[in-house]
Amino acid sequence: MKYILFFFFSLISSINAFQTFIPSSSSKVSSIRKSRSQELVSDLKNTKFLQANDRQILTKQYMAFDFFPSMSIKKKKFNPENRKTVVITGTTSGLGKATLQSLANRGDWYIICANRDPTRMDKIAKEEMGLTDADYVSMNVDLMSFDSTRKFCSELKTSLGSKGLDALICNAAIYKPADPIPRYSEDGIEASLQSNHLSHFLMISGLFTSLQKAKNARVTVVGSITGNTNSIGGGLVWPRADLGELKGMQSWNEPGDKITMIDGKSFNGAKAYKDSKVCNMMTANELHSRYHEATGITFNTMYPGCIAETPLFREKRQWFRTLFPVFMKYVTGGYVSEKEAGDRLGQTVWDPICAESGKYWSWNGDAKQVGRYDIGKGQVVGAGGAGGEIFANTPSNDVLNSFKASKMWDASTKITGAVWPKVSIPNQSRPIGKNASV
Ligand SMILES: NC(=O)c1ccc[n+]([C@@H]2O[C@H](COP(=O)([O-])OP(=O)(O)OC[C@H]3O[C@@H](n4cnc5c(N)ncnc54)[C@H](OP(=O)(O)O)[C@@H]3O)[C@@H](O)[C@H]2O)c1
Numbered sequence: 001m002k003y004i005l006f007f008f009f010s011l012i013s014s015i016n017a018f019q020t021f022i023p024s025s026s027s028k029v030s031s032i033r034k035s036r037s038q039e040l041v042s043d044l045k046n047t048k049f050l051q052a053n054d055r056q057i058l059t060k061q062y063m064a065f066d067f068f069p070s071m072s073i074k075k076k077k078f079n080p081e082n083r084k085t086v087v088i089t090g091t092t093s094g095l096g097k098a099t100l101q102s103l104a105n106r107g108d109w110y111i112i113c114a115n116r117d118p119t120r121m122d123k124i125a126k127e128e129m130g131l132t133d134a135d136y137v138s139m140n141v142d143l144m145s146f147d148s149t150r151k152f153c154s155e156l157k158t159s160l161g162s163k164g165l166d167a168l169i170c171n172a173a174i175y176k177p178a179d180p181i182p183r184y185s186e187d188g189i190e191a192s193l194q195s196n197h198l199s200h201f202l203m204i205s206g207l208f209t210s211l212q213k214a215k216n217a218r219v220t221v222v223g224s225i226t227g228n229t230n231s232i233g234g235g236l237v238w239p240r241a242d243l244g245e246l247k248g249m250q251s252w253n254e255p256g257d258k259i260t261m262i263d264g265k266s267f268n269g270a271k272a273y274k275d276s277k278v279c280n281m282m283t284a285n286e287l288h289s290r291y292h293e294a295t296g297i298t299f300n301t302m303y304p305g306c307i308a309e310t311p312l313f314r315e316k317r318q319w320f321r322t323l324f325p326v327f328m329k330y331v332t333g334g335y336v337s338e339k340e341a342g343d344r345l346g347q348t349v350w351d352p353i354c355a356e357s358g359k360y361w362s363w364n365g366d367a368k369q370v371g372r373y374d375i376g377k378g379q380v381v382g383a384g385g386a387g388g389e390i391f392a393n394t395p396s397n398d399v400l401n402s403f404k405a406s407k408m409w410d411a412s413t414k415i416t417g418a419v420w421p422k423v424s425i426p427n428q429s430r431p432i433g434k435n436a437s438v
Contacts, residue, residue: 079110084166086166086168086349087112087156089172089200090114092117095341095345099171104129111136113136116141117140118138143172144186145185146187149203156207164211164217168207177269181267187255188259190260197280199416204418205419209421211295219297219298220302221284222280222302222345226277230397241278248265262279262408283409285400286406289358302362303393334385335385347390348361356392361390361392362390363385365385
């Protein structure tokens with residue numbers, strides 16, 4: 001019965017898819033800028049992954065960025081005391097906000113909230129969540145802009161100084177299933193590809209040296225079953241994630257070139273989101289394969305469960321937003337509250353279990369049962385992906401396809417101008433899928 005209902009709902013869902021700064025002195029600023037530029041340019045010269053032509057383009061991008069006259073590197077007033085530091089992108093709502101709360105409740109984390117509107121974030125943190133300056137700091141980043149992402153990394157590194165960054169949680173995302181035509185970032189990239197994947201990819205590279213400075217740093221890139229075709233949600237609900245031969249991504253040659261879909265095909269907003277989630281998960285796996293052993297940094301991805309009430313679904317029609325949580329609770333059993341999902345994502349940066357790298361963390365809640373209302377308890381029981389234990393899940397073979405993952409890595413590096421350290425040991429311990437060499 002639940003599968004009949006599931007198929008019915010999937011069909012409907014598919015149809016629906018159609019429609020504080022302390023400015024540094026100027027001399028200090030220019031010396032920081034100069035040394036950072038020299039560092040970047042020398043990194044570029046030594047980067048083995050790039051062709052000469054690509055290197056030339058990227059060097060131009062970096063020179064333009066780092067010597068841009070109106071750009072000053074500012075130092076944020078940080079107050080981490082003895083706490084560990086973690087960056088979380090997208091903490092104004094949903095999963096990111098719940099993770100901020102979860103880590104703040106622990107008392108040993110100083111959370112760097114990376115959002116496009118830090119003033120709004122401060123209001124939410126102080127007025128709604130009761131956080132104080134001892135718990136968090138608000139910084140500006142707009143993931144729709146590579147310049148903004150680079151600026152965020154520069155400001156954060158300047159503020160951290162010699163201190164390392166203990167964790168980075170790439171959480172922010174957008175989902176535009178109802179867009180009939182693509183929206184493009186200022187860099188000419190389709191919005192969900194840029195904000196969900198490419199800017200996070202750039203951010204990880206931009207903060208890499210800070211992560212290296214911390215002992216046992218961790219990076220978690222939020223994934224989703226919707227990008228995993230081996231799951232009901234990702235495999236049976238149209239459109240399925242599929243990077244194809246990455247023709248769209250690989251067609252990018254220089255700044256200003258447009259990318260709509262990774263596979264080069266026509267725009268589909270729901271698929272663009274799912275494809276970006278495949279890239280998120282592949283990125284975590286590639287980082288693990290390339291850098292875990294050499295750096296000791298832990299790289300993971302995770303699926304928090306279906307948090308059906310978050311504003312991620314803001315563009316769905318009201319009937320969908322009302323029925324979706326009910327459906328996920330009572331039919332598929334995949335529902336997880338924002339609070340629990342936030343605890344789960346937070347867990348990935350503190351739990352000793354999650355010190356293992358290269359994993360796709362999930363939780364085996366009661367997701368296989370149909371929910372019923374327990375009058376005695378006054379709540380729904382036996383449903384929801386709530387509860388259960390953390391376990392290392394198996395991503396789809398598409399996510400584990402190392403050939404595509406390498407293509408994705410190279411194209412993302414070229415497009416974003418990400419500079420990676422020279423400690424790469426490719427293929428050392430890549431997670432293996434059945435068609436990993438295809
Ligand atoms: N909800 C689910 O069921 C579910 C399931 C699996 C995985 N996930 C994943 O969980 C993560 C969070 O999703 P959510 O459900 O919590 O969605 P959400 O409530 O919509 O939160 C998205 C966050 O991303 C921020 N953001 C969006 N565009 C940005 C940009 N250009 N620059 C900086 N920040 C930006 C938003 O900030 P603004 O306030 O400025 O918009 C918001 O803080 C995503 O990675 C999503 O794929 C969610």
